[in-house]
């Protein structure tokens with residue numbers, strides 16, 4: 001490429017969000033369509049399409065709360081045509097008829113400013129406002145297009161700012177042909193299990209280990225046939241090639257994502273800092289014994305010098321729910337999860353995604369003494385009235401209850417919800433130690449079809 005041509009090249013970041021409804025549509029599918037369209041127009045991709053999951057704890061989230069960013073290079077005379085193509089694709093494919101679907105698109109040119117990187121982080125971990133997004137768009141001369149209320153502009157800008165330069169993962173998503181959508185997905189479960197056995201050191205959440213359920217296929221009528229998550233683009237592509245499909249794949253794309261990275265969780269230094277809608281990691285000592293409520297959910301509370309907060313392990317979280325039942329007052333834990341605001345029925349609650357048991361309190365049980373004459377366990381004659389032996393009749397007002405340190409079932413360590421109930425962002429146990437420190441240097445050759 002000569003210097004003259006280089007000057008005409010523009011770097012463009014295209015972010016969009018909120019195009020789907022709870023039942024239909026899929027923002028990743030619009031991205032997949034655009035990968036094909038923009039490539040054929042002569043744009044080159046500077047990165048895999050970025051699939052950025054935003055704070056799953058905001059009250060107005062769409063289905064997976066995933067926003068998309070395409071990062072391309074193109075000749076400057078193509079910019080207008082590309083913007084038009086993107087706007088058309090969103091307009092044609094978004095679920096505009098659904099109330100609450102408010103798509104937005106943001107176009108940013110050249111480098112991504114630090115302010116937008118910071119905005120992205122706050123959109124993943126907390127709650128941001130539209131006016132802040134609009135101010136940044138104006139300051140940095142980005143362009144935004146909103147449909148209806150245009151709330152998707154927030155996610156679109158956040159997807160641009162989230163450079164995934166720290167820990168990240170990949171997902172290959174295969175899409176169904178239009179006539180198959182809404183019908184049961186035809187993938188041989190045995191091939192998913194074989195793929196999982198061969199690749200599980202570098203993929204994650206293919207199969208739920210407790211139930212054996214296949215997790216790569218969604219269940220709704222959306223266009224996704226399956227998505228396979230893993231540590232690098234090569235492995236998710238190999239895993240996809242191992243599957244035996246009984247229906248055609250219309251297209252597939254490899255996305256770079258923040259799935260399985262815990263990017264939404266922010267560590268706070270005290271319980272007083274826990275805020276509704278801001279997912280946290282917070283330490284405290286168990287202050288109230290766990291209670292099993294209707295539906296099998298477990299609620300307990302933790303406390304430190306600044307206050308207390310309820311923690312809830314929901315029944316579908318499986319092992320996490322079981323572990324929570326074994327907590328006693330005094331156990332020191334670290335709670336990870338989204339924060340629900342207080343309501344009439346409950347106070348501010350951390351919905352547990354995972355929990356670290358830091359210290360297990362000793363459990364002391366008191367027993368009646370054994371009879372000094374015959375060895376039988378004695379009966380109490382009432383508080384402060386001493387004990388008597390039912391076998392030999394020996395009585396004593398001197399003997400006292402015996403304290404015995406009970407064994408605790410609970411072990412220190414990290415406990416994570418079962419893969420079947422993990423959020424997109426939850427880092428599964430198997431990913432601990434696989435975290436990445438930087439963005440990839442270059443892309444693999446074939447990362448999408450067609």
Ligand SMILES: [Zn+2]
Pocket residue numbers: 371372373374375376389390391392393394
């Ligand atoms: Zn006795």
